[in-house]
Amino acid sequence: MVVKIYYVIFIIIFIYGLYFALTGIIGLLLKGKNTKLKNSSKKNFMAILIPARNEEKVLSNLIESLKKQNYDSNFFEIYILINNSTDRTKEIAKSEGVEIITCSNKVKTKGDVLKEGISVLNNKDYIDAYVVFDADNVVDKNYLMEMNKVINNGYKVAQGNRLAKNPSDNWLSGSYTLFYLFQNAFFNYSRMSFNSSASINGTGFMVKKSLIQEIGFNPLTLTEDMEFSGICALNNIQIYFAKEAITYDEYPTKFLASWRQRKRWSSGINSCSYHYFGKLLKNFFKTGNLASLDMALVYLGPVMQVLSFMVFIFLIIFRIMSIHLTDILSSLFNLGWLFFIITYIIGVTISIILLKWSKIKPSTVIKGILLFFIFVFTWIPINIMCFINKETTWKEIKHERNIKISEMEGKNK
Numbered sequence: 001m002v003v004k005i006y007y008v009i010f011i012i013i014f015i016y017g018l019y020f021a022l023t024g025i026i027g028l029l030l031k032g033k034n035t036k037l038k039n040s041s042k043k044n045f046m047a048i049l050i051p052a053r054n055e056e057k058v059l060s061n062l063i064e065s066l067k068k069q070n071y072d073s074n075f076f077e078i079y080i081l082i083n084n085s086t087d088r089t090k091e092i093a094k095s096e097g098v099e100i101i102t103c104s105n106k107v108k109t110k111g112d113v114l115k116e117g118i119s120v121l122n123n124k125d126y127i128d129a130y131v132v133f134d135a136d137n138v139v140d141k142n143y144l145m146e147m148n149k150v151i152n153n154g155y156k157v158a159q160g161n162r163l164a165k166n167p168s169d170n171w172l173s174g175s176y177t178l179f180y181l182f183q184n185a186f187f188n189y190s191r192m193s194f195n196s197s198a199s200i201n202g203t204g205f206m207v208k209k210s211l212i213q214e215i216g217f218n219p220l221t222l223t224e225d226m227e228f229s230g231i232c233a234l235n236n237i238q239i240y241f242a243k244e245a246i247t248y249d250e251y252p253t254k255f256l257a258s259w260r261q262r263k264r265w266s267s268g269i270n271s272c273s274y275h276y277f278g279k280l281l282k283n284f285f286k287t288g289n290l291a292s293l294d295m296a297l298v299y300l301g302p303v304m305q306v307l308s309f310m311v312f313i314f315l316i317i318f319r320i321m322s323i324h325l326t327d328i329l330s331s332l333f334n335l336g337w338l339f340f341i342i343t344y345i346i347g348v349t350i351s352i353i354l355l356k357w358s359k360i361k362p363s364t365v366i367k368g369i370l371l372f373f374i375f376v377f378t379w380i381p382i383n384i385m386c387f388i389n390k391e392t393t394w395k396e397i398k399h400e401r402n403i404k405i406s407e408m409e410g411k412n413k
Contacts, residue, residue: 002314003318003323003325005314006311006314006318006325007327009307009310009311009314010311010327010329012304012307013304013307013308013311014329016297016300016304017304019297020186020187020297023190023191023194024185024186024187024190025186025190026190026193027186027189027190027191027192027193027194028185028186028189028190028193028357030190030193030194031193035189035192035193035241035243037149037150037152037153038152038153039149040149040152040153042148042152043071043072043075043148044075044128044129044148044151044152045075045076045077045126045127045128045129046075046076046077046127046128046129046130046131046144046147046148046206047076047077047079047121047124047127047129047130047131047209048066048076048077048078048079048130048131048132048133049079049081049114049117049118049130049131049132049133050062050078050079050080050081050132050133050134050135051081051083051110051113051114051117051132051134051135052080052081052082052083052085052089052093052135053083053084053085053089053135054085054086054087054089054398055087055089055135055136055399056087056088056089056092057399057400057402058135058136058250058399058400058401058402059080059089059092059093059096059135060092060096061138061402061403061404061405062133062135062136062137062138062139063078063093063096063098064138064404064405065137065138065139065140065141065404065405066078066139068141068405069139069141069142069143069144069145070141070142070144070145071144071145071148075148076131076144077098077099078098078099079098079099079100079101079117079121080093080098080099080100080101080135081101081103081113081114081116081117082100082101082102082103083102083103083107083112083113084103084107089135090102101116101117101120101121103116103117104116107394108394109219109221109222109224109394110224110394111219111221111222111224111227112219114132114217114219114224115217115218115219118130118212118217122209122212122213127209128151128208128209128210129147129151129206129207129208129209130206130207130209130212131144131147131205131206132203132204132205132206132207133203133204133247134202134203134249135399136165136249136250136399136401137165137203137204137247137248137249137250138165138247138248138403138404138405138408139204139246139247139248139405140245140246140247140248140405140408140409141405141409142244142245142246143160143204143245143246143247146160146242146244146245147160147206147242147245150206150240150242150245151206151208153240155238155239155240156207156208156210156211156237156238157200157205157206157207157208157211157232157237157238157239157240158198158205158206158239158240158241158242158245159188159198159199159200159201159204159205159239159240159241159242160204160205160206160242160245160246160247161184161204161241161242161243161244161245161246161247162180162184162201162202162203162204162247162249163177163180163246163247163248163249163358163360164176164177164180164248164249164251164365165248165249165250165251165401165403165408166250166251166253166401166403167251167360167364167365167368168364168365168366168367169251169253169401170253170367171367171368171370171371171374171375172251172252172253172254172255172258172368172375173251173252173253173368174365174366174367174368174369174371174372175368175371175372175374175375176251176252176258176368176375177251177360177365177368178351178354178355178365178368178369178372178375179375180201180249181354181355181358181360182354183199183201184241184243184358185354185357185358187199187294188201188241189241189243191241191290191291191294192240192241194290195238196238196290196291196294197229197232197233197237197238197239197290197291197294198239198240198241199225199226199229199239199294199295199298200225200226200228200229200239201225201226202225202249203247203249204245204246204247204249205225206242207228211237215231215235215237220271220275221268221269221271221272221275222264222265222267222268222271222394223264223265223268223269223271223272226268226269226272226295226298226299227268227271227272227275227276229295230272230276230280230295230299231276232291233280233283233289233291233292233294233295234276234279234280234283234292236283236287236289236291238291239291248403248405248408250399250401250403252397257397257398259378259382260397261397262379262382263382263385263386264394266302266379266382266383266386267386267390269298269299269301269302270299270302270386270387270390271390272299273299273300273303276295276296276299277296277299277300280292280293280295280296280299281293281296284296302383302386302387303383305379305380305383306380306383306384306387309380309384311329315329315330315333318330319333319334344373347372347373348369348370351365351368351369351372352369355369
């Protein structure tokens with residue numbers, strides 16, 4: 001009976017992994033054939049939304065990079081969305097001469113902040129689109145120009161290219177760098193090849209105001225980005241991956257901060273699965289919309305990782321009890337340490353190839369390359385904990401890396 005359970009779980013995980021591996025690799029080999037944009041002289045007005053709690057150490061750098069945009073300053077406004085702030089964030093925003101919206105409603109999540117900011121601005125007829133950044137970001141000078149091009153090509157939602165501001169700080173920031181590169185390459189970029197949809201991943205994304213007015217923005221989970229990606233799929237709205245619209249993001253360097261952040265992500269994705277999984281599958285079978293299948297499967301990510309860990313435990317038990325299995329995984333596992341060494345080398349090799357593809361020097365992320373497996377492995381207890389006691393609050397992640405856009409120009413390209 002236990003062996004049968006093992007095989008059922010193994011087959012589920014194998015099909016799940018094979019789907020993402022094949023679609024990701026094929027999409028990369030097709031080189032994003034549907035990513036090319038036509039040039040247009042029309043300029044769209046963009047409202048830049050920046051949720052900010054206690055961001056006194058980093059906010060000025062983001063505002064500076066936005067003021068240096070290679071885009072007519074008459075066609076964008078910067079709005080700082082102040083919420084639960086106890087430091088000088090509001091004073092700094094005032095000194096920079098940008099617009100301020102102070103959240104008056106109770107804020108539990110980033111989604112709550114964006115919802116209030118959007119509700120304040122939705123009656124401004126001159127706004128064509130919203131662009132969202134985190135306060136710790138700095139933005140490439142061509143970002144708004146690239147997003148304007150995306151809008152003029154008919155897309156209503158787009159995710160920019162999220163790169164690391166601090167990839168070489170330590171193994172954690174390096175691991176985050178690889179994590180987002182994997183997501184951008186094997187999901188966001190590859191999906192463009194199939195003329196399907198990318199996903200929103202937290203910061204550096206654009207949404208047309210007309211779409212918000214049509215389908216609303218009322219996030220129910222801690223992961224408003226993944227939730228809105230699912231809602232777009234349900235409404236057959238394609239999310240474009242704007243590879244040239246680059247945002248530099250600060251990644252955690254302390255394990256406790258990383259643990260809290262990833263616990264929030266896992267809890268949020270589980271909530272997304274609860275609210276939208278069935279609807280997404282129904283939409284896929286009804287319309288054939290690949291994005292709906294993708295998002296339904298993405299929402300199953302935490303479950304699949306826990307199941308993968310269960311398979312690993314099963315294999316250890318079977319080996320101790322000398323139970324013979326015939327599948328390829330158990331055969332490889334029986335190689336002992338050689339199996340883990342080969343797996344590790346393959347992982348390192350893929351990471352280096354990915355960095356080369358992204359035009360990033362592997363030497364800047366060496367700690368992340370060597371220890372990425374720890375980053376992945378520590379997600380297992382996080383996911384297990386989220387099934388037992390899910391995260392319900394949006395806990396602050398402190399940002400302290402005072403890096404200007406001038407320090408990033410040409411560094412990661």
